[in-house]
Amino acid sequence: MLSKRIHTLFALATALILSQVTPSIYATGDQSDASGLAARWAELRKEQPRLQIRDAAAKLKVSEAELLAAQIGQGVTMLQNDEHTFREIMRRALDLGQVMATTRNEHGVLERTGTAMRLKSLQDEQAQALTPENAREREERLRNIAGGYLGGEIDLRFHFLDWKYAFAVAQPGRDGNISRSLQFFDAYGQSVHKLYLRNEASIAVYDKLVQDFRHPQQQLALHIQRTRPTLTAKPDQEVDVKEFQLAWKEMSDVHQFNQIVREFGLNREQAFRLAPAGMAQKVSPAALRTLLDQAAQQKISIMAFLGNAGVTQIFSGKIEKTAASDEWYNVLDPAFNLHVRESALAQGWVLQRAGVTSVEFFDRDGHLVVSFFGVRERAKPQPASWIALASALPRMP
Known part of the structure; x- marks a missing residue:
């Protein structure tokens, strides 16, 4: 423990x-249909092939989730999207083995490659005498961490109430190989968390997860909120x-x-x-x-x-390599990257x-x-x- x-x-x-929630406003702009948005993004990628999807979304005046949804059927699959399902997807993702977990906010990104820990269930802890109150608290904590991710290489704390949309993405990466990931977004269409598969032996596990949690309506409209409340x-x-x-x-x-x-x-x-x-x-x-x-x-x-x-x-x-890159300062270690603007x-x-x-x-x-x-x-x-x-x-x- x-x-x-x-x-x-x-x-x-x-x-x-x-x-601390970073405010963000996406202009309504030209809300064309999915095919039109996909075409605009394809043209933008020709002009700027190294442009990240988050930056592309900002240029196109849409959210990242909307830009991803425009590619449904082209390597993008919408997954079921309620609080319970998000938790179960992350619980199932414990079976993927080595992954790269990416979390970001407006001015920082943390990327960690490794394998998440799986916690023992409450019933498995025979040696630990818990009061009813402590048992309830622990069960609540287990729900918040989806049965794992507490300590170890992939160390996460979840607040699933702020998760809104989920996608499975299997598309060619910059190296030409298929990159498989699970990507989650909030009500504002901004990235909450992403998991990239780093274990080819688990491709079948990934495919089964996508199949089991595939949303029945693949063209479901996204209802993106454009502004966040300010804190006073x-x-x-x-x-x-x-x-x-x-x-x-x-x-x-x-x-x-x-x-x-x-x-x-x-x-x-x-x-x-x-x-x-x-x-x-x-x-x-x-x-x-x-x-x-x-x-x-x-x-x-x-x-x-x-x-x-x-x-x-x-x-x-411990960290090893630090370096500046444009307006960012970075930790660039093999299994850990930190980027701060x-x-x-x-x-x-x-x-x-x-x-x-x-x-x-x-x-x-x-x-x-x-x-x-x-x-x-x-x-x-x-x-x-x-x-x-x-x-x-x-x-x-």
């Missing part, structure tokens, strides 16, 4: 990202700062922070500004590059949390909560892009190297 500390960090970072916070002068700071200091687990923020009606950046002295230090966007470079050079194990309203993906371990970052924060040090980076609209923790062994304090790295990050002027 994972340590209580790890579970706590998972709960914190998942709630962090679920509370209570004015500073209406906050009981003294009580808030006391609540911060009395935290015994970092996951309690999310409840405190809700109780006082704050947003995250506002909470950091009003934090007790020494508990929240603002750092510059350049701190992202410093953190990743130093973690690689010093071989410090880190946890990176990145996600959106529907899923959070976590990487834990440096130009979109406005600030970061080094935080101290319940004895845990973390670093969070936000975009100009105040939305969380990526957060980091140090990895520590069970029942041991945080590594001094992680604390030193976070403490030395360049501060904001």
